[in-house]
Amino acid sequence: MTRTTSLNTGLDDFLAWAAAREGAPALPERPADAVLCLLALRGADRRAGVPEPTPELVARVLGEDLPGLLWATAPETDAVPQVLYALADRVHQAGRLNAKRHLRLLEAVDAAVPAFRQAMADPARLTWHRWYASLLRADGVDPDDPSAVTAWLGGYAAAPTRAVRRCPRRSAGQRCPAGPSPPAPASPSCSSPPSPGTPARTRRGRCCPRRRSPTRGLTMRSARPWRPWPTP
Structure with a gap:
């Protein structure tokens, strides 16, 4: 800090x-x-x-x-x-x-x-904040100098993969702190206009695929809970 x-x-x-x-x-x-x-x-x-x-x-x-x-x-x-x-x-x-x-x-x-x-x-409590702060000070960078920190981050990001120091948690066989995950792609909305190649029946309102019920077409006999065969 x-x-x-x-x-x-x-x-x-x-x-x-x-x-x-x-x-x-x-x-x-x-x-x-x-x-x-x-x-x-x-x-x-x-x-x-x-x-x-x-x-x-x-x-x-x-x-x-x-x-x-x-x-x-x-x-x-x-x-x-x-x-x-x-x-x-x-x-x-x-x-x-x-x-x-x-x-x-x-x-x-x-x-x-x-x-x-x-x-x-405890290596299991290591966070990205502490990990990067330790690397920063190990290289002698002044954390109060924004330009020095920016230059250090740029050099660290451009370093080859083999030259990047490993997280202590990974060396100890544990999972490293997870970084931010990319957002999931947005699904198409039903309110969006249809493309020119969309079939006519889809344009009339069925723009989203209808989900079939998992129990559709099953009889009462086939819809019973599955039980494993007894082993001899």
Whole structure:
């Protein structure tokens, strides 16, 4: 995920506040921006100046959103719980959480982190978003530069098939994420005008082939359910 400013999540103020805390490690920008952005998209309240997490939102962001959208290095993955801990402390300091709700929120983060780590490391949960993001950064392309990303995509699409790197899920014997399927061809409509070569009886109204009933012409004896012959 690239940094976004359209949601006004208060990222800069939050990172500055986290860096000013005594004894607290500095938070990396990418995981912090991803967490704040996804919480805001989930409809989190922002009266504290940042999207306010709740136990329900934490479970959905860690269990559903981040494993499908965020490609992160090992240090960035380890920093995601720290971002949520700091975010809970920030909301608590702003007076939006009492001590009991603050503790409940921290416990919700602790409960959701193991499944989050497992999902991030599971090849079966790999999506096209994370796969292409990993290839992009492996080639040293700046994801915040649209022209660089466009040039990289063009070169990747023009590469020979043997030179294209395989999806890790395919290497592990699993099915890769399915891309968009082409739309099915539209069937001819009965309201469309007949072609010049159409027979006259078809032009009079029978423009669509009549479907024959599967039971038409069957007697009561032949319409009985089929039963296999007994084996000796």
